[in-house]
Amino acid sequence: MITVTGSVETNLSAEKAFAFMREFENTSKWDPNTPVMDKITPGPVAVGHKYHAESEFRGKRQTLVYEVIELTDNHIKLRGENKTVTSFDSIDVSPNGTGSVVKYTAEFSIHGPAKIIQPLLKPAFNSLRDPALNGIRDTLNALAAA
Numbered sequence: 452m453i454t455v456t457g458s459v460e461t462n463l464s465a466e467k468a469f470a471f472m473r474e475f476e477n478t479s480k481w482d483p484n485t486p487v488m489d490k491i492t493p494g495p496v497a498v499g500h501k502y503h504a505e506s507e508f509r510g511k512r513q514t515l516v517y518e519v520i521e522l523t524d525n526h527i528k529l530r531g532e533n534k535t536v537t538s539f540d541s542i543d544v545s546p547n548g549t550g551s552v553v554k555y556t557a558e559f560s561i562h563g564p565a566k567i568i569q570p571l572l573k574p575a576f577n578s579l580r581d582p583a584l585n586g587i588r589d590t591l592n593a594l595a596a597a
Contacts, residue, residue, distance in 0.1 A: 453576045456556040459588040462595035465525065465551035469544040471594060472553060472587075473527045475502050475517065481586035484508070484579050491516075498522050504531060508575070535562055550595070553587055 461468055471477055473496050478488040487505035494500075502517040514533055517540070521528035525545060531538040539558040544551050559576055 453559045453561075453573050454556065455559075455576050455580045456554070457580055457584045458552050458554040459584050459591075460547055460550060460552055461588055461591035462550045463591040464549065464595075465544050465546040467594065468551040468553055468591050469525050469527075469542075471591065472542045472544060473522070475519070475527070475529060477590075478504070481590040482583045483586060484582060496522065496527070502529070508579075536560065537562065551591075553591065555583065555587065 463471075474490075475496070476488050476490040478485050482488075485504055485506045487503070489503045490500070491503055492500040496519060498519050498521065500519045504515045504517055506513050506515065513536070515531040515536070515538065516533070517529045517531040517538075519527060520530050521541075526541070526543050528539060528541045531540065537560045539556075541554075541556045543554045543556075545554075546552075557576075557579075
């Protein structure tokens with residue numbers, strides 16, 4: 452398994468930051484490598500809700516279906532899958548003064564014949580980290596300033 456994680460500080464309160472982040476369809480607003488994230492299940496976010504994602508990875512568009520598998524007041528975890536990869540994405544938000552800290556963790560497990568080269572793919576997965584974290588920070592700070 453390949454794990455990519457990081458945290459950012461934001462000026463947006465923890466309550467407002469998590470309200471935005473748990474709406475996983477907002478991913479395309481902050482992650483430049485995920486141009487499409489559509490909510491499949493209607494209604495407020497809950498365990499079992501599904502999303503259709505299209506992510507850019509190594510120059511190719513990958514389609515995944517994500518499902519919310521854990522949800523609390525400050526934590527959401529989703530499982531994304533397609534035929535070649537399973538991804539577990541976790542978002543945790545905690546207060547930090549008047550703002551918040553957002554921790555994002557993504558764990559990737561490769562399936563099939565490509566599993567042999569999983570260790571070689573770690574740098575490619577790690578390259579997704581900083582653009583996503585910068586996007587989270589910039590998007591949440593823009594919401595705080597509005």
